[in-house]
Amino acid sequence: MVRGDLMPALRALLGLTEEDGKRLAEYADVVRPWGETFVDALCEQLQALPETEAFLPPEKRERIKQAWLNWYNQVLEGRVDEAFLRLHERISLLHIKYHVPNGLMFSAMSRLQQMFLEHSLRTFSTDEALALYTAFKRITDLSAALIAEDYFRNALLAMERLAGVRASLMGRMLDLEIQRLLDEHQAVQPSSAAA
Numbered sequence: 526m527v528r529g530d531l532m533p534a535l536r537a538l539l540g541l542t543e544e545d546g547k548r549l550a551e552y553a554d555v556v557r558p559w560g561e562t563f564v565d566a567l568c569e570q571l572q573a574l575p576e577t578e579a580f581l582p583p584e585k586r587e588r589i590k591q592a593w594l595n596w597y598n599q600v601l602e603g604r605v606d607e608a609f610l611r612l613h614e615r616i617s618l619l620h621i622k623y624h625v626p627n628g629l630m631f632s633a634m635s636r637l638q639q640m641f642l643e644h645s646l647r648t649f650s651t652d653e654a655l656a657l658y659t660a661f662k663r664i665t666d667l668s669a670a671l672i673a674e675d676y677f678r679n680a681l682l683a684m685e686r687l688a689g690v691r692a693s694l695m696g697r698m699l700d701l702e703i704q705r706l707l708d709e710h711q712a713v714q715p716s717s718a719a720a
């Protein structure tokens with residue numbers, strides 16, 4: 526799980542406060558029913574991309590949609606507690622298991638936030654919609670940060686256990702290898718700028 530000592534920094538950078546949690550909980554009855562529309566749209570958008578086929582096999586889609594919906598409803602409770610952290614650790618483990626790239630997860634989160642903003646602007650006054658969207662964005666950005674952090678930490682932990690080496694030794698081995706990769710990167714001059 527994400528180290529407890531990182532949480533204050535994540536919250537501070539995101540600007541996430543108790544007020545955001547309260548605002549989400551206050552609007553939960555109105556925005557909860559949007560969840561099904563969001564997960565259906567997200568699944569359809571992902572399904573349309575050949576790159577995601579392996580991660581969303583047809584026999585799993587309904588289960589994944591239900592899992593996303595449960596997560597959405599939990600987010601709307603606006604509580605960042607032990608249960609919230611444990612859920613995100615589990616998501617990271619499942620995403621590692623099925624090799625879901627973090628880039629896809631971040632992009633899906635962004636799409637979900639965009640849909641939430643569109644619905645909010647259609648439903649509430651601009652000021653109200655922006656305040657609600659900001660609360661939603663902060664807490665779902667925290668979700669994405671936790672999934673990505675836990676993904677890295679748990680993948681590393683699994684490798685440490687498999688290799689049977691202590692974390693400190695694994696850390697030193699990684700530092701050496703990363704330096705090699707940095708040197709290789711430095712040695713290669715791009716022939717043209719990437720598109």
Ligand code: HEM
Nearest residue numbers: 571577580581592593596615616619623625629630633634
């Ligand atoms: C908005 C970003 C995402 C969130 C919040 C999220 C959330 C979740 C949740 C809550 C679960 C289930 C945890 C449980 O069983 O308790 C899960 C599992 C899973 N997710 Fe994601 N996910 C996201 C993005 C994605 C993307 C982009 C893909 C693939 C294209 C994906 C593929 C999967 C898969 C394959 C599982 C395992 C399902 C199973 O077999 O149980 N997720 N995710």
